Amino acid sequence: MEDVRRIKQELVRYGKKIVEKGLVVGPGGNISARSGEVVYVSPTGYSLEELSEEDYVGVNLKTGEIVEGHLRPTCEVSMHLGCYLIREDIRAVVHIHPPLATGVVSAGVKLKPMFPDFVAFIGEVPVVDYVIPAGQEIRKAVTAVIKEHNAALLVNHGAVTVGANLKEAFYRALIIEDAARILLASLTAGKPRFLTDEEIEGIKNLEAEDYRKALLRGEML
Numbered sequence: 001m002e003d004v005r006r007i008k009q010e011l012v013r014y015g016k017k018i019v020e021k022g023l024v025v026g027p028g029g030n031i032s033a034r035s036g037e038v039v040y041v042s043p044t045g046y047s048l049e050e051l052s053e054e055d056y057v058g059v060n061l062k063t064g065e066i067v068e069g070h071l072r073p074t075c076e077v078s079m080h081l082g083c084y085l086i087r088e089d090i091r092a093v094v095h096i097h098p099p100l101a102t103g104v105v106s107a108g109v110k111l112k113p114m115f116p117d118f119v120a121f122i123g124e125v126p127v128v129d130y131v132i133p134a135g136q137e138i139r140k141a142v143t144a145v146i147k148e149h150n151a152a153l154l155v156n157h158g159a160v161t162v163g164a165n166l167k168e169a170f171y172r173a174l175i176i177e178d179a180a181r182i183l184l185a186s187l188t189a190g191k192p193r194f195l196t197d198e199e200i201e202g203i204k205n206l207e208a209e210d211y212r213k214a215l216l217r218g219e220m221l
């Protein structure tokens with residue numbers, strides 16, 4: 001039970017942070033975290049900033065059946081469940097509508113590594129073509145890429161990030177929007193310079209980055 005309480009507190013906290021950072025507006029976006037066979041997910045029709053612990057809905061990981069809570073889960077709940085089922089290491093899923101990253105990807109431009117954190121926390125961001133934002137279609141499209149990546153950009157829709165906890169998934173969401181902001185600044189100022197394959201390898205080999213990733217997952221604490 002301790003775990004469930006902590007998860008709900010984190011959902012409330014990161015839900016508010018996501019709105020504060022402008023990664024969603026109004027009732028857009030949804031987040032979830034897994035505890036055993038139950039996934040706690042934000043309800044449909046509410047802004048993440050107005051939710052409290054009891055508003056998060058507990059659903060069965062495999063069936064999607066509601067097991068806890070008084071509200072209806074987000075209509076994108078199936079996409080969340082698909083992510084947990086495709087990878088055992090995923091404990092949190094963040095789905096946002098970041099304006100800059102969504103704008104960039106919807107113009108047919110891919111986000112590529114321009115700064116070290118992008119490589120250390122994300123690496124590569126596959127692009128998912130537009131599908132109806134509910135039900136099986138989006139679940140299939142998103143899980144196909146989340147299987148091997150920690151983030152995905154959805155054309156004309158938004159982004160999905162995953163993590164070993166909400167902090168990690170949230171940081172990845174922030175980095176995605178930052179990458180779009182940096183790319184746009186660079187395009188405005190001149191010609192963007194992307195990190196070379198060699199530079200990317202160098203970052204991947206940094207011990208300091210391993211340390212940071214372990215810290216984020218809570219392994220060092």
Ligand SMILES: [Zn+2]
Pocket residue numbers: 029076095096097133157158
């Ligand atoms: Zn959405």
